[in-house]
Amino acid sequence: MNYSFAEQTKNFKSSAVRDILAVIQQGNVISFAGGLPSEESFPLREVQIAYEKVFSSGKSSLQYGLTEGYKPLREAIKTKMEGKGVVTPLENMLITTGSQQAIDLFSRVILSTGDVVLTEDPTYLSALQVFRSYGANVVAVNSDEHGMEFADLEAKVKTYQPKFIYIIPTFSNPEGKAWSIERRQQLLELCYKYDVLVLEDDPYGDIKFHDEEEYPTVASFDHGQSHVVYTSTFSKSVVPALRTGWVTGPSPIIKMMTQAKQMADLHSSSIDQQALYFLLRDFNLEGHIQHLRSEYYHRMTIMRDYLNKLEPGVFTWKEPKGGMFLWVEGQEHLNTPTLLKSAVEKGVAFVPGAPFYVDKPKYNTFRLNFSHSTPEKIKLGMDRLVDVLLSPITI
């Protein structure tokens, strides 16, 4: 038969990154494409112990749980958030299947067809897909290295009356950029002035390279918890397979998202939530994050040093202050989808930057991930990549 799909599916797009990952997983290619954390750093033994504690607590640990999430875990996250300057009552805290589900549920309860969402450009492509899947129009705001440019942001807020502004202010995906404190505050002032919501997506905030630098969340300035919906995840700081994230924000919004989650999947895996609770209680997560910071910084510097070998001016990039990504821009005529084919032939992969753009894709950009590959593999892969980048087609 001819299947007749929902109107909104015309806005569906498969993730370009996931499609590339599927191809690359075959063969001997060193991949800087995915946004994967370092497997060597996974606290396997501690995770295992945490699950043993769940099962020791008896059969009731295997029963259905609450939609909001496992209460002791929510309490632990509430305390963690207080450390980030975000004070929230427990009922404004919802556990999600990764922060991806928080983005989806928030969009589901906020967006109607034709609504506008403001974002940076480029930004996280799976967030763009979600917003569009609910019929939203995404409008890009001009940004520089410090964040969204205030004048353009205010003009677009006035013109488009957006439902919300989506940002990844700390070590963004794909650019690895961190907003200045001033820009964070300016954004929030603007949201107060025009009554616009912010969706602050913060999966990478814990992974900062320089101890002395501070990156307060935008949510931490929103003392009444009235305008910022904040989401983060343990996928990057603990392990991705747990698929455990959380979201906090204004009470009416979290309530509505909880209803949406009840319809979406009743609740996320409660075995995983309980294990994560024991992990947060008994494992030195802060020490583990410190380890990740220094390890990822080390890996980033190796990659950066290779990029430094390239002729200045041909490729430009900024050294990230944290996170998992290096963002590179070639000269205008460079076509990175074509370049990727040559790269894969040489045994290395990256993600072309075009799918991260809102409407005017720059085909001369690409993203490199430095967290997943070991230092040895980064060296091997960058040897190959520099070869490709120095070949005639790129310059």
Added chain:
Amino acid sequence: MNYSFAEQTKNFKSSAVRDILAVIQQGNVISFAGGLPSEESFPLREVQIAYEKVFSSGKSSLQYGLTEGYKPLREAIKTKMEGKGVVTPLENMLITTGSQQAIDLFSRVILSTGDVVLTEDPTYLSALQVFRSYGANVVAVNSDEHGMEFADLEAKVKTYQPKFIYIIPTFSNPEGKAWSIERRQQLLELCYKYDVLVLEDDPYGDIKFHDEEEYPTVASFDHGQSHVVYTSTFSKSVVPALRTGWVTGPSPIIKMMTQAKQMADLHSSSIDQQALYFLLRDFNLEGHIQHLRSEYYHRMTIMRDYLNKLEPGVFTWKEPKGGMFLWVEGQEHLNTPTLLKSAVEKGVAFVPGAPFYVDKPKYNTFRLNFSHSTPEKIKLGMDRLVDVLLSPITI
């Protein structure tokens, strides 16, 4: 600020059952309200061993996984489905966070505002909520104890041109009813004739009480896998906390649902999926299900024998052939929401039947769950309930 929600949220409703559960969990009430499986029967030791096997397989077990789900688990489910007469290529098999997520993702890719879904009446209330949250109009089809009545079904298919027909043909929620084979085949013939999809929700199919009786899935008659989308879960046959279900159906639909799942949460917990794979491989799940069948049958008979003590004609019910529920109808003037208050005062709870109805709620109905409480608690709870049912307000 005043939060402006998406248009669709006007169709959101919190689950009446979940709200009742929240109240009942306080205090000493014996609850026949929730749809919970027996905790005593959870194979805790075997689940624990399965997780140990996941962690023994190394750190890569903790990395991100595929949206479609863990491949060896999908292969194991494919084999299980073949045992149910449903032959499907692996790519038509998607792992979901319980069958609830399958219902939600299917609705998300199929339903636009104003589309019609046909259902039984009463039916699973969280499915009704999902369909309505996507703007669908739900239309009830007349049913008897054998399933939907063919003439009314055909008339409504012609009149409403529904996007799909939602059914729980084997030990339904809330009625505990099983469709006859003839009605299953008639339904599918009609779907072929008018090109309508079926969403077959089968969480309870494994829990049948009488070995000699056969309840072939509707999907098993759909040899070309063209018209039936089938979903089931391990929440009832293994443990709910795993939140692992699956869905199989026509390739274009499963592909679209996979895209929706990528946006919804990237993938379900892969630790849980791997553990479930080891459980299916090494644990005698069939033997476990046999145990559940006889245990739940035993519990049902205790409850049934109490209902038999009531005056004939005042309350009517059918003995279920499987599943987890007994459905009771009182005399017309009975108001079960009021009755529930008296029951809770006496220390016992049930779910009033009204929220399960599509548009004409019968306030004289209620649902009893017999799977969750031990035989001792069923006796104690039914002593209390019979007291309430025999009191003047009910007769």
